[in-house]
Amino acid sequence: MRVIVLGADGYLGWPTALHLSTMGHDVIAADNLIRRRWDTLCGTHSLVPIAGMKRRVLRWKEVSGKQIAWERLDLMSLADTTALIAQYQPDAVVHFAEQRSAPYSMISGAHAAETQVNNVIGTLNLLFALRESGPDCHLVKLGTMGEYGTPNIDIEEGFIEIEHNGRKDRLPYPKQASSFYHLSKVHDSNNIMFTCRAWGLRATDLNQGVVYGSGTPETDLHSELRTRFDYDDIWGTALNRFCAQAAHGHPLTVYGSGGQTRGFLDIRDTVRCVELAILNPPDRGEFRVFNQFTEQFSVNQLADRVRAARLAHGLETVIEHLANPRIEMEAHYYNAKHQHLLDLGLVPHSLEDSLIDRVIGMVERYKGRIKPELFLPRVDWRFGGGGKMPAPSKRRRVPALRSVSSLY
């Protein structure tokens, strides 16, 4: 199949492009490279040095004999996006190309607006591009389990049968997202669902859990094929950050009491889930949702797993509970379904001590690059990032968004 991977410069986009290429698909990797710019703006960086996209694609050709096309593309341009779809006529588009940090979206009003404009309008442009140039193409969109929040009932995969006052309907599962980032994905889901109904597009919304792991078999083949690894408060996610903290001898920073429970998965399963979705497309007009995670853990359980893995090597790890900078329940019911991808053949990697060892081992190789001040949360959900955190770079006034004036 011919597949465009949007957001191919990211932590998951790049390994996905490599995996699909390995599996014999014809892959086009596209990105606007803004993630590297956001690193500069946030004073953050990938712990693992990463090559540029041109270099990566060349190295991949050399190592695997396979060609990945590289296209610099900004989804904010409807014209460029439409042209890309028209040029390649892909069977599927995998859409990772979003601002994907909840803390980033909570820094200020400008960051919230940037996140929602980038994600919602980028996706909207992609939908119009598909209507125009690729109506049969399968959109595989990365959503997040965070769209659901933590309801007191089982979380279904996208839809729920509701019986109410003697009548029944199958309706979109209610969403209760808890950051402007997570909300942007809710907005996307609603926009995509509508275009499947209105235009007959076909889409799979992959509501993904928190991903952990330092790479895949393909990214391990060469130093220039490695994917980024984030350990900081803005871009680093729970388990990866804990592994980095453990390797550095820093306490594991649990937010609040640590009873927050979420779905997690290994990065090697992410790339396989995406391929499973591509190999089994929905019908025209169908909008389907897969909950893409393999195991549920509370934050405390994760921290304990990391501590136990260290203890097996005779190493002590301190777990520290910080005041929770987020707005979230710290003790709650959580039971989320994730059957669809298993039904399509996913054989999950479960979280093993050996994986934790491997991640910590990788971090240890780059220990000298760690800036421990980036371990601590700088963004508070209540107040933003304003006076509450060090400004890692010069503050600059964000220009106000202007309306698009438009004629028809």
Added chain:
Amino acid sequence: MRVIVLGADGYLGWPTALHLSTMGHDVIAADNLIRRRWDTLCGTHSLVPIAGMKRRVLRWKEVSGKQIAWERLDLMSLADTTALIAQYQPDAVVHFAEQRSAPYSMISGAHAAETQVNNVIGTLNLLFALRESGPDCHLVKLGTMGEYGTPNIDIEEGFIEIEHNGRKDRLPYPKQASSFYHLSKVHDSNNIMFTCRAWGLRATDLNQGVVYGSGTPETDLHSELRTRFDYDDIWGTALNRFCAQAAHGHPLTVYGSGGQTRGFLDIRDTVRCVELAILNPPDRGEFRVFNQFTEQFSVNQLADRVRAARLAHGLETVIEHLANPRIEMEAHYYNAKHQHLLDLGLVPHSLEDSLIDRVIGMVERYKGRIKPELFLPRVDWRFGGGGKMPAPSKRRRVPALRSVSSLY
């Protein structure tokens, strides 16, 4: 109470400002006047000539002895919005300031993006402005009944108790909006709900039905106090457009079979509902939803009501069924609750033949201004407004939205 009315230049914003002023509130009217610009761009116009905002406010002072402050404001500017809230310290902000046409939002990708950016980011900026400068202020936000779509179960007011696999929760009512405009209001609702939880803001989402009527007692006081009246395919809503068509001797244009059922209300009830919400604010941290309509009608029932009102004067009216340019069910279950505003004391105007007569009478005074070509739908939900409609003004390339680059 001190109340800022955002979108005070619009069909409903202006009468609301006048009504609140009449009731003794201290009113600040704000608008960026973009609605008048959109008219130019769409080749549309208010059937009733309307005065400029400065003129209106002066005339109101003269007629009523009451002062309404006028502020030109674009919600796209977070700084200006924050400054406005800080300056006036309002008890309530009534937010009508959105692009409010479903067909407009469906013209093209650029129009969809403009609608969602204008509405979602405008509201987001307002939420940040309230957090910063008016955390106790009550946000009264105009939503739409169209957020719910047409589910096969009763529509509740914003939330629904769901029992599922032996557990229960009260969750946001599932939304199934059917245009990028309606979706923008769903996005708004989700963003607002989150900030009530995260920041302790207080908000009322008024999910309003389709409004009909040519004015209120206040707008009838002087020709320079009149509010706009839209009869065209882009801005005109069902009953108002039917009245204009009847007055002009044009067939009433029903889209599809006409079984589409919606909630409707008289413009005189809109202004009272808004005041009832203001007088009865929610608690800090509360996000509540009122379904703001008084009666349900199918489009066929509305057309029949207009025909009957004409027949009482011996006039024949033709009803014409056009191919439906929208994506919507034309026969469906529809039972939407609307108890909250009645509980607060709303005494609804029901739709009477005399009201239809009054609207038609008003249209007849301005019959010479009608452009009948604007009665027919130019925007198709499947294909947009592209080649399917006459271009009322020179086509211009819409500049692509750029990401907001931002530091912290």
